[in-house]
Amino acid sequence: MHDSIEKTGVVSPVKTEHIEHVETIDVLHVTQRSPYRDPKFIGTYLAVCLGALSSYGSFVMPATSLLLINADIGKYRNATILSSIC
Amino acid sequence: MPPSFRAYADQPTGPSKNITWVALVWTLCLSVGYTLVGSLSDIFGRRWFFIGASSLAVIGCVVGATAQTVNALIGANVLIGLAASGQLSFNYTIAELVPVKDRFFVLSFVFLFAVPFSSFGPYISRLFIVHTAQSWRWDYYLSIIISQYPRARPISFLMLITYRCLINCPVCHLLPPSQL
Numbered sequence: 128m129h130d131s132i133e134k135t136g137v138v139s140p141v142k143t144e145h146i147e148h149v150e151t152i153d154v155l156h157v158t159q160r161s162p163y164r165d166p167k168f169i170g171t172y173l174a175v176c177l178g179a180l181s182s183y184g185s186f187v188m189p190a191t192s193l194l195l196i197n198a199d200i201g202k203y204r205n206a207t208i209l210s211s212i213c
Numbered sequence: 214m215p216p217s218f219r220a221y222a223d224q225p226t227g228p229s230k231n232i233t234w235v236a237l238v239w240t241l242c243l244s245v246g247y248t249l250v251g252s253l254s255d256i257f258g259r260r261w262f263f264i265g266a267s268s269l270a271v272i273g274c275v276v277g278a279t280a281q282t283v284n285a286l287i288g289a290n291v292l293i294g295l296a297a298s299g300q301l302s303f304n305y306t307i308a309e310l311v312p313v314k315d316r317f318f319v320l321s322f323v324f325l326f327a328v329p330f331s332s333f334g335p336y337i338s339r340l341f342i343v344h345t346a347q348s349w350r351w352d353y354y355l356s357i358i359i360s361q362y363p364r365a366r367p368i369s370f371l372m373l374i375t376y377r378c379l380i381n382c383p384v385c386h387l388l389p390p391s392q393l
Contacts, residue, residue, distance in 0.1 A: 159312055168310060172319075175303045176326040178267060178363035182300035183327045185274055185293050185356035187334035188341075189286075189349060190236045195342055196349050201228035201283050 229283035238287055239294040246298025251305070259306055266299025267364035271357055278353035289353075300363070 162168040189196060254262040273292030280286040303323050308316045330337070341351040 161312065162310055171310070172307065174363040175307055176323050177359055178263075178270075178300040179303055179323055179327045180330055181270060181356045181359040181363065182293075182297040184330035184334060184359065185270065185277070185353060186236075186239050186290075186297065187330055188338035188352035188355075189277065190239070191335035192338045192342060192349055192352075193232050193235055196235075196286070197228045197232040197283065199348065200281060200286070201232055 231283050231287060234287050235283065235290050239290045239297070242291050242294030243297050243301070246295045247302070250298045250302055254302075263299050263302075263306070264364070266296045267360055268296075269293075270296035270300060271360050271364055274353040274357045274360065278350045278357065 250262055250266070269292050273289045273296055276292060277286055277289030280289055304320060307319055307323065311319050324331075338349065338352055341355075342348045345351050347354070
């Protein structure tokens, strides 16, 4: 079944294999369908890729320049006022 | 000196000592979020968890981009870390949608896609700091820009859970097969 899908490229109706022994295997369904021409899958895949890219970017980029960030905003902002009062 | 002045005088006047918590709290919230996202999205479905994670990432990046103190930056990383637990869960979300024999290539491409920031992120961050007026805030601006598509995509196309119900979800098992 799987080879015929690959050769023809036709997406057949959903055929999943149901594994009954759920107490030993936690994966209930294993897909044999090739979803790569489905626009929903392409959009999902692109969304996941961009989400991972964004997640890495929002952590790695600031975390590797923490010293520079600390030099920018880390100082106590009222330090000059405090020194003039005291 | 009044006691209230004493409290202000004890504030650190140099760089904040809490700066290491910016990185630590991300890891902390990521590990906590992983335990919740994996098990709860098995029960309730993936879609809204990923919509929420992407929205939370945008909120966290906005907080981080407008942060004026280190403590605000730590708060931003709490949100970003919790959001990353959903955004970095592609290992099982995408793997469920493709045949087993293709999982290696499909997941490898996701990591390949993230190489610009996961590998060259430090260099790009230095370029932002050196060449832009907003300096490090552009790190968060760029993440906000990139997060827009993952945030809008699941809402408009109802992607993960309606595409194929591959999880042990008692609700979805009650639906007719045409909706799975």
